[in-house]
Amino acid sequence: MKTFLKLLRREFGMFWQNKVLRMLFIGAPLMYGLLLGYVYSKGKVTDLPIIVVDHDQSRMSRKAIEMMEDNEVLHIASLQFDENQLNRLAIEKEAACIVIIPEGFENGVLTKRYPEITTIVNTSNVLTANYASTAIQVCLGTLKAGMQMETLRKQGTPEQLLLSQYEPFRTTFIKKFNRSTNYMYFLWPGILATVLQQVLLLGLALSFAAEFEKGTFIDLVKQSKSTFMLLWVKVIPYLVMSFGIWMMYWGFTKWFRIPFDHNLGTLTLIAGVFVLAVCFMGILFSILIPNQLKATEILMVVATPSFILSGFTWPLSQMPGWIQAIADIIPLTHFLPAFRILIIENGAADLTYPYIGKLALIAVIGFVLSFIALHIKKRKVLKAEVVKK
Numbered sequence: 001m002k003t004f005l006k007l008l009r010r011e012f013g014m015f016w017q018n019k020v021l022r023m024l025f026i027g028a029p030l031m032y033g034l035l036l037g038y039v040y041s042k043g044k045v046t047d048l049p050i051i052v053v054d055h056d057q058s059r060m061s062r063k064a065i066e067m068m069e070d071n072e073v074l075h076i077a078s079l080q081f082d083e084n085q086l087n088r089l090a091i092e093k094e095a096a097c098i099v100i101i102p103e104g105f106e107n108g109v110l111t112k113r114y115p116e117i118t119t120i121v122n123t124s125n126v127l128t129a130n131y132a133s134t135a136i137q138v139c140l141g142t143l144k145a146g147m148q149m150e151t152l153r154k155q156g157t158p159e160q161l162l163l164s165q166y167e168p169f170r171t172t173f174i175k176k177f178n179r180s181t182n183y184m185y186f187l188w189p190g191i192l193a194t195v196l197q198q199v200l201l202l203g204l205a206l207s208f209a210a211e212f213e214k215g216t217f218i219d220l221v222k223q224s225k226s227t228f229m230l231l232w233v234k235v236i237p238y239l240v241m242s243f244g245i246w247m248m249y250w251g252f253t254k255w256f257r258i259p260f261d262h263n264l265g266t267l268t269l270i271a272g273v274f275v276l277a278v279c280f281m282g283i284l285f286s287i288l289i290p291n292q293l294k295a296t297e298i299l300m301v302v303a304t305p306s307f308i309l310s311g312f313t314w315p316l317s318q319m320p321g322w323i324q325a326i327a328d329i330i331p332l333t334h335f336l337p338a339f340r341i342l343i344i345e346n347g348a349a350d351l352t353y354p355y356i357g358k359l360a361l362i363a364v365i366g367f368v369l370s371f372i373a374l375h376i377k378k379r380k381v382l383k384a385e386v387v388k389k
Contacts, residue, residue: 204282280366
């Protein structure tokens with residue numbers, strides 16, 4: 001028993017002396033617990049953008065609009081009076097729903113012609129679609145009940161017959177984009193993109209770190225003293241292999257019969273910029289942390305929560321500002337909205353330009369910082385080699 005306790009104390013001691021293990025075992029749960037707690041701290045979605053098209057512009061239509069604006073879940077991002085460029089506007093505003101109030105709505109209610117309010121639900125994000133459509137149902141249901149009561153009371157209808165005598169207008173909900181609300185269409189692509197980012201980061205974390213650890217970096221430098229060439233020598237193989245993974249993903253869409261066929265060329269170009277941004281981020285960590293284990297462990301901690309922080313499922317607008325700032329430097333945050341616009345929403349390519357710009361900026365900054373760090377590292381190694389001689 002004494003031997004067992006002695007070995008147990010030794011094991012605890014070894015654990016506590018290992019800084020990396022201590023950080024991962026204690027620090028990671030602490031960090032993720034706080035981070036995810038802040039991400040979901042609101043516990044519910046509020047101020048989801050919707051678009052309202054008011055063809056009637058009457059007192060009743062304004063009342064309906066006021067009720068939607070007063071609902072905490074909804075925010076009217078745009079009030080329109082026609083349906084020109086409606087699909088494009090919905091993508092630009094990231095609208096969860098489009099509510100269309102028909103012309104002659106008030107007159108139809110007053111003359112008992114049962115006008116119809118149509119709501120187009122953007123089901124490319126199942127979560128926000130459910131929240132927004134439920135909130136709109138509540139608003140229109142409340143408006144409908146109020147109109148019923150007021151009209152029937154004026155006619156002298158007994159209270160017990162109020163709810164069974166008259167329906168002032170009808171409501172129709174139409175699902176758009178992911179019409180079947182197929183959870184695979186919604187979640188699967190985001191997870192695959194996350195996996196691609198993860199393997200790139202972890203692979204490139206070893207690129208220069210392995211050279212430093214094995215002492216082969218000096219041999220690499222002697223073969224080419226060009227910092228630019230050394231960077232691209234490490235990145236190009238991963239670009240080629242990433243294209244192979246991309247083609248494999250395309251094969252999966254055929255195998256699982258997922259209708260992701262349009263805008264694939266444009267998305268492939270954006271994926272190339274995404275891969276470059278991820279590659280230079282991984283290269284930078286590999287240069288700054290010249291230890292394979294530590295580099296991979298740190299990038300694991302960075303990359304693991306990236307899907308949650310990307311805003312693909314839980315909207316970024318619902319997260320605290322400082323978490324949005326962290327999410328903004330993760331390439332996945334900008335690739336996934338571009339994917340959604342091109343593939344799920346079948347939007348125009350120019351709607352993805354803001355996301356391409358941010359991906360390109362991350363790639364350029366990563367390249368410049370990697371170039372500077374590698375150049376400094378290379379000079380130190382060459383100087384040490386001269387001193388040895």
